[in-house]
Amino acid sequence: ALWLNIATYAGWPVSTTHSIVGAVVGFGLIAGGFGAVNWLVMGKIAASWVVSPLLGGLLGFYGFVFIKRRILNVDRPLLALRGWGPIMIFPIFAILALSVLFKGLKPLKLDLGLGPSIGIAVAVGLLASILSVPLLRRVTRSARTRTSTRTARSECFWCCRCSLHASSPLRTEATTWPTRWARWRPCLVRRRAI
Secondary structure (H helix, E strand, C coil): CHHHHHHHHHCCCCCHHHHHHHHHHHHHHHHHCHHHCCHHHHHHHHHHHHHHHHHHHHHHHHHHHHHHHHHHCCCCHHHHHHHHHHHHHHHHHHHHHHHHHHHHCCCCCCCCCHHHHHHHHHHHHHHHHHHHHHHHHHHHHHHHHHHHHHHHHHHHHHHHHHHCCCCCCCCCCCCCHHHHHHHHHHHHHHHHHC
16 A cells, blocks of 8 residues: 555556555565465466556557548548447447446346356347447438538638639728629628538
8 A cells, every 4th residue: 555655646657456466475475485375376467467458459459450441541431430330339338248247246246157147248239239320320410511511611711712703802902892792792602502
């Protein structure tokens, strides 16, 4: 506890699990000697410290590559998100449900077997995937509407300043207000039509 407080106060990255395991091993070595520590269990714990970040990094890397290739770098990313989104939501919710079923129910003394836990996790993943379809459809539709409105406004702005008119009405100081309105009017009518 003292080490955790010192490291936290100093702003150093610290793991509570690493600190607890180190304290238990250190106390075991001092109190009972080298034979008091179960080195097989300690080896498994230390292996998990190495394997977990590597597997997490690999899964994160391949997940990002998949999203980049299948959703971000396609011609219509919002349409691709509609198709791939529910498929990607399924494993996320299934894994979260498994972690809750395996670890979260132990304090409640509810011990489910492997089969029922996997069945419940698959059901939760399928439910989340099915519920995500209308949600993703609504989100992508509103995002597409915002993008097309923004594109139409920027195109209208540039057509008013460049394409439809040889010179910008803002540069001509000598023109009267009705003349400026006559120059801008076709663009404003076009904007309303969009």
